[in-house]
Amino acid sequence: MSQPAQHMSIGMNILGFGAHAGAWRQAEVPANAYLDQQYYSNIARIAERGKLDAIFLADGPALLGDIAEHPAGRLEPTVLLTAVALATRHIGVIATASSTYNDPYNLARRFSSLDHISGGRAAWNVVTNAGDAAAQNFGLAGAPRHVDRYARADEFIDVTLKLWDSWEDDAVIGDARRGRFADPAKVHAINFVGEHFSVKGPLNLPRSPQGRPVLVQAGSSEGGKALGSRYADAIFTTQTTLVDGQAFYQEMKQRARQWGRNPEHLKIMPGLSTVIGSSEAEAQARFDELNAWYGEEGLINQVAARVGLAVSELELDAPLPWERIGPVAEFERGSHGFLEAQLNLARREHLTLRELSRRILVGHRLIVGTPEQVADTLEHWFRAGAADGFNIMPDMFPSGVEVFVDEVVPLLQKRGVFRHEYQGSTLRDHLGLPYPAGQYQRAAEAV
Template sequence: MTRKQMSIGMNILGLGGHSAAWRLGEVPPSALLDVDYFTNIARISERGTLDAIFLADGPALIGDVASQPGGRLEPTVLLTAVALATRHIGVIATASSTYNDPYNLARRLASLDHISGGRAAWNVVTTAGDVAARNFGLTGAPLHADRYGRAAEFIDIANKLWDSWEDDAIIADRERGVFADASRVHAINHDGAHFSVHGALNVPRSPQGRPVLVQAGSSEGGKALGSRYADAIFTTQTTLEDGIEFYNEMKGRARAWGRDPESLKIMPGLSTVIGSTEAEANARCDLLDSYQGEQGLAGQIAQRIGINVAELDLDSELPWDRIGDVRDLTTGSHGFFQAQINLARREKLTVRQLSRRIRSGHRLLVGTPEQVADSLEQWFLAGAADGFNIMPDVFPSGAEIFVDHVVPLLRKRGIFRHEYTGSTLRHHLGLERPVSQYAARRDSRSAA
């Protein structure tokens, strides 16, 4: 029997997972506008037979542009170019269900799936915060429940549009002059609380049937959405105990929706700083931290839990009396909030210690390739993950270190592939190609 294999994605967070990565100068900040920069990381990841590269995104300029490189290329456009420069690796684009419309986005993603030969995925986000809202004529972000209600309807429409052409709809009979069987191209006629969409999509069914759906929310709304619709969930879990609990909860939720739990892949994020020795890894991390400064690191912690950085003492625990419940959080990520709180409380960490255990909102591991491989194997075999979303400290060197020194250890242990055996992202992830819901209904009627 073939041993179960983990999935691994490479999350390209700007110039690196550490916010001071750009100051090391491996590449100029202008690389963020250079397709070759992203193509290089994708090719490195493909050399390591990783499942996919992942691009986070948001429809607003956020952060202090005085101290951080600002500006990002739009993911679906950028990943079209990356897909043409690679052969196997999946390409995952983030797009907001709050600030897009279903028809246009479904068409873009179906186009990306065709262009990539079946390697496209959509990371569904609902986009919290008022900064983005003001770019779309709103004074503030929609309420949490409204964003997730819209997202559920959005995904339902996208799935209908992707299914609106059955796989065998195109006949292309030149002798008879018949291009398609019109009975197998369906208007979806959707009329719901948020959208009215007639359809059908003006792009025939794509190689994967539907692009892979990825979801990253860990709030109650996010977990309900992900367990119902997602093929993969990118989550932030900082302790093994929390990872196992989240994994079991999401598999159970998927089962409650009538899904096979194996059709939902749970992939926690892991920030890495890797050296040939522990001392080398720590020195690399110390150098990056020195650019940002302790107050800068503390500021990231404060932002995630919704308090002022002035309320944090670096050598004390978090001010628990000032921290509310995650349900009271009006801005920011519920998942990042909970992961940070759980880790700090469970291990009674000071703010300074916490800053060395969590980075980019995710668990941080500073160590050797063997230690990273040990951690991935432990979580995978313990039932805390089906795979991982890796966030190296600096690009491209962090990606190269992971691919050249961690991946071979995982292969040797029999828990990661030596080569690609399929051409689509669904195949990499071990997911079935979905049947068009319209074809399924027709077949069901015929059987009856």
């Protein structure tokens, strides 16, 4: 088993108004705040005050959800996070982008640009986009099959890494007086020819401050685990119990080893939704208040939609009707891992629908409790080998990030599991990842 790092990493996941669907109704910020970079920059500055590793934006190229009742749409993450990076100095910025609906050259360049502009704080969260809505915005009737999306993603990442490496570290000479800009022998066409892409290169940007932007992956399917263990620097995951978390952690470290990688350079970061109060009762009251915006009917609707049953087939205070819920793959084209974890938990622990709703939020483990309790579970998972860090999803912004930074972070620092100050300047530094050697550089040195 690999030695865990001394300090955990913490990412702050800015899911719209918060992870709880009721957050926008609570109106801590105006309804148009999600279109204002200052909303995100403010959250990032608070997170940076807490010395967090990164902020994270999920994404997909389609309008989803019931826009009559819920805010919908998102600013494009690389553009938005450029703004956020300039409003901050240390914290990393993780942007989601699709390998199914982008071209490697444009994407590699945009993330390299973000890495240059942020001084080495950029990361790409690779997603393959299961839904049909996105596909229909790109000339397809529906999403490609899971296996095809992951085959494309694998090749996409390969091309992207080669483009990011196409200028060697010392390719730029920059001698204006002598008129020597770069050493052409250190700038490489990649001449990639594959199943999905043919890309000549080189990238039209020198290597970025982190060598390459950090690569993040989420997805617990076999395809996702193979991809993540091979390429990712960090994996966002969804285990809801410690035992599952430990098993996933072990599996991914082992898979990384099988790819010939140092398993310490693959960081496992489970998600945790937080509803925090100064007492358990206060936390519960905050949660009740958020739930009240949609009522019991809303809870049932939400679960019914996810498990492919009619509302009439579900009861709030009864276990789920397992006999009527088939294999996840039959009703869910998307993130099997997320949903399976939820359902396995509910089945194993005989949870009622109401109980389930108090354990899981947006597909991730939920804690409703005090700062002590949140710190306890983070420390426990970290020390027990289930996590190198966490992807924190507060119920509501900005109060959810404020209480985390002001109340939870000091406890983690006191317990010696979280940094007091940033030690380096790049996201790789924060995550404890080495500067990656370029693949063309290595080849040259090996000769």
